[in-house]
Amino acid sequence: MIIVLKQSAGENGLNRVVEHIEKEGLSTHISQGTEVTIVGVVGDKSRLDIDRLKASPFVERVIAVTESYKLANHKFHPEPTSFKVKNTSIGPDNLTVMAGPCAVESLEQMLTIARAVKKSGATILRGGAYKPRTSPYSFQGLEEDGLKYLKAASDETGLATICEVTSAHAIESAVKYVDMLQVGARNMQNFELLKEIGKSSLPVLLKRGMSATIDEWLNAAEYIMSEGNTNIALCERGIRTFETSTRNTLDLSAVLVLKEKTHLPVIVDPSHATGVRNYVTPLSKAAVACGADGLMIEVHNDPEHALSDGPQSLTFDQFDEAMEALAPYAKLSGRG
């Protein structure tokens, strides 16, 4: 941690700041420049409250040099993480494809979709049973019934399943039926939910918040991990920017930043990021080309009549073509 003092701090201010730090058992290095004085802090900074320092009348800026997340940090965990989800695994050795509808609509629908996406090569079946929708008057999901349909589809096809959870109550139900839990973008900083999920033993897909920095995202993962659950995959799904041609702006550089900062696997969701069917396959290729460990793709038996997010869903044929087109990219990135 680096503390830049105000020009007005003077000898007295410097002494006060140093005293404050040493009282916490840490040591300091002072660097007196021609224009500014800088105090470097040496030792376990978790004992210092950064906000308290910033509030000092002598302090101009406090710059954190080390990250606040530890369990998710690549520095302390150099090997990439890999974990099982039912019969499949997420990690550096294969390309995970999660496919399925935005919302679970019926048993029939889930069986049909599960068979189709399995045939094309997906390994995890997705489907929302608890839908966070902007308006209270939009379709909110089938809840426990939806979970049952997912389970039935899994029982028949052998596919692993994933479902978003939005409350402690939903977690309780979901753990009975599905193989992986999803935290949606809107709940990325719903810390109560993260803690609850941290207590479950199912692997987790943590979507990036719409305007979350990568640092905040990794701290959100840390919330889950600090409760004991370390099987987490991070899912880039587009960030909010000024550009409105696509629903969000897919941030593929984030894949590379994450690969440097964390050992957790990274999934990319081009369907939600863009909201446009025609962009899903090319951006899936791009995601694999730059190192993603997997994809989340919306597939629907009848997109035109989907209850939620139809415009971005692939038909069965489109998904099949997409999987075929992706195969050489997976091979090129060593995930063949």
Add this chain to the structure above:
Amino acid sequence: MIIVLKQSAGENGLNRVVEHIEKEGLSTHISQGTEVTIVGVVGDKSRLDIDRLKASPFVERVIAVTESYKLANHKFHPEPTSFKVKNTSIGPDNLTVMAGPCAVESLEQMLTIARAVKKSGATILRGGAYKPRTSPYSFQGLEEDGLKYLKAASDETGLATICEVTSAHAIESAVKYVDMLQVGARNMQNFELLKEIGKSSLPVLLKRGMSATIDEWLNAAEYIMSEGNTNIALCERGIRTFETSTRNTLDLSAVLVLKEKTHLPVIVDPSHATGVRNYVTPLSKAAVACGADGLMIEVHNDPEHALSDGPQSLTFDQFDEAMEALAPYAKLSGRG
């Protein structure tokens, strides 16, 4: 609702779209331009699924003309809303000032602060007992103990109190001790929490999400209102932009947009928006000058030693000066 057809839709596409709409009991107006064909929809659009329409191979764009929120909508509720919070009220006739520390730290602290802010003219005492913090290793709040200290401070001073809630469990506790509930920015689209709060009878302060559009914000209010609780004030607290000189960018135009779109009162929080103590008073004046119904200001007995968000807290003297400086602005805006 306006539907712009693709050039390739042709006569057949037009018929299919019209058929789809009329099947829902709605009627259409067709406008055939030289370059595009447009279908206007007449009737109760809540019956149409906008996503389903967007998924049609014949549709290029769907433009919503009317808002999806109804209870929060100014059009259907022309009078500005005003409601009581203990002995005070929030609405067009007065300037509400909510003041207090970011986090409740001790009984002693709350009593000291409550006396000071009351003396300077605040009417609602704020203090966080459940703190959503970016890192799991930061101070998370005193929880129920914090609520008790708020209540004790209220009992002695007569001030109304407000506290952020972050879970169904926190609501349950909070309703026993405080007079108003706050939804924080990170939970603005935690729809499960909004529904729970909608079932309580306490007034609510709904903070704007860090990257929420005004439309999404009003839909979040609608979630609470649709459960029966209509005493909601909206709190602008800065949005996330590219500019890093201030923690967030305070969006004062939002006050004016809200005054047009909704009847709900609007509060401005310059402390969290900027994170800088010296900007709080001038931006408070600005907020009142452009029509805000109230302010939320962080005040601390000892900002340098605060457990949370010290750099933006005013001391007692600074708050007293701020209140004095604000008085003529309140008078000018008819809130004297």
Add this chain to the structure above:
Amino acid sequence: MIIVLKQSAGENGLNRVVEHIEKEGLSTHISQGTEVTIVGVVGDKSRLDIDRLKASPFVERVIAVTESYKLANHKFHPEPTSFKVKNTSIGPDNLTVMAGPCAVESLEQMLTIARAVKKSGATILRGGAYKPRTSPYSFQGLEEDGLKYLKAASDETGLATICEVTSAHAIESAVKYVDMLQVGARNMQNFELLKEIGKSSLPVLLKRGMSATIDEWLNAAEYIMSEGNTNIALCERGIRTFETSTRNTLDLSAVLVLKEKTHLPVIVDPSHATGVRNYVTPLSKAAVACGADGLMIEVHNDPEHALSDGPQSLTFDQFDEAMEALAPYAKLSGRG
């Protein structure tokens, strides 16, 4: 300047970096923490190339502690700047109001508007003769004829005049007719234009780029100042964000940040920032309340038939009411 070394840098990396710095005649302070090693640089950093340091295989981060702008910097020029524009002045002692149409349309129009805005209390007449428009097919301005009409209106009324310039050629013409030059948002980093303007002797209004940080903005001012022209006012006109309810998001906190960082006067333009007529007066009050030195307001004799930006223009009556409403705010901020 602070240099954070990579963990892998080791003793060798540290030596190489220190050597590099000392070769430039600067000295270093080394702070070896438990996790990172930090090198503080002491002396005249303008000799160091920050990009070159960043490119070193041993360096993780380089943090600039001092600003790159000098002439615009408050630290080296503690008194607020004030300068004359024809008969009026811009600075801490009065409230400058620049008013007029977005685009100059005719001599008749300019005379009519000039008389009206003068009567209501404006001191500078604005009007665009060179209009940077998104589409090449939109009205681009009357060019030199427009400048002549501005001059005629100034001659009759005594008002000072300001006009945007978009090329060296436009500067050449403008200096013959108007009293102040404006750099528009789109040209804030057109450094060739800034240098040309720096060579003229007319005062300058430098608008903030749509997505310019305050730091970049002050560096743009530095471009003009480093050529010898130091009479610059900065104009906040809204930044680009995700919010679309207003054309841009007016960043009033920027007024406060600028007041700390620079001695140059600050003008606020609520007309362009919001694009909505009804928001202009309340945001003007807000701007004055938080310390702006002046306002730029669009006024038109017939907004419904304006050739450019009509929706945000005030009518004469609206402008007159606005000026009356602003008077007590000007007085409160010591600009009465």
Add this chain to the structure above:
Amino acid sequence: MIIVLKQSAGENGLNRVVEHIEKEGLSTHISQGTEVTIVGVVGDKSRLDIDRLKASPFVERVIAVTESYKLANHKFHPEPTSFKVKNTSIGPDNLTVMAGPCAVESLEQMLTIARAVKKSGATILRGGAYKPRTSPYSFQGLEEDGLKYLKAASDETGLATICEVTSAHAIESAVKYVDMLQVGARNMQNFELLKEIGKSSLPVLLKRGMSATIDEWLNAAEYIMSEGNTNIALCERGIRTFETSTRNTLDLSAVLVLKEKTHLPVIVDPSHATGVRNYVTPLSKAAVACGADGLMIEVHNDPEHALSDGPQSLTFDQFDEAMEALAPYAKLSGRG
């Protein structure tokens, strides 16, 4: 064009608006809904001033349905554009790689780099002679000398060359020495510069402005094209967002949006977008995978001692490896 009337407009407002449109020789379709009245405009809308309509007291919103750019529009030019640059071409049939240093530093340097990048497979040599830098005190380029060194490198190696131009004066010099002109991000809406470039006969690389929408970008291309120069390639180089882990956020979805909206070729610059050397190769693969027509990559003989933008430059070895790694991706996208 669609005009949504205000609820308060009434019969009278409707008549006034319709009258206004018909006076311009256009016809209307009126759609009276239960909540709003909508006027569709049929005919050549370029005759209508959208701002004038928005200023009407009867109008709530004006929605443009067709694009304002014509020459750049895919609808009116269904074939993808391809053009020659010296001995090479940019278009759908090959993968163009522009490589070289951020800034031209010396003749020796340019010859060395040109030989190296040619050997690895680049077809166009880049190098900045006019550098737009944030601070006036940073290195600004060698100007005409830089152009000469580019030409010498081209003469020896046969590579085509590209150089950014920042003024009419720079264009004049550049056309004598290089094969392609570049408009930088900061000048994307420097319309005077665009018009000047439109009068030259050299092909143009138009970089996206830091916060330019795709629509504004295509309108900028239209400025150049409307002057007669239609050989334009668009270069995505990252947009400004809230995320600070990378210098900008590379928007690869833009490649797909552009491929739908325009016939012009699309180049991606991962070096400037991220500012991080290690991200350049993976994002280059991603760009090719999603359909880019080419790449712009910074290569330097000695990145640690580069005068500008060193941290993102590849060494010769790194560039050679990158080109080898890219080959199978080029083949997969039919550009082998």
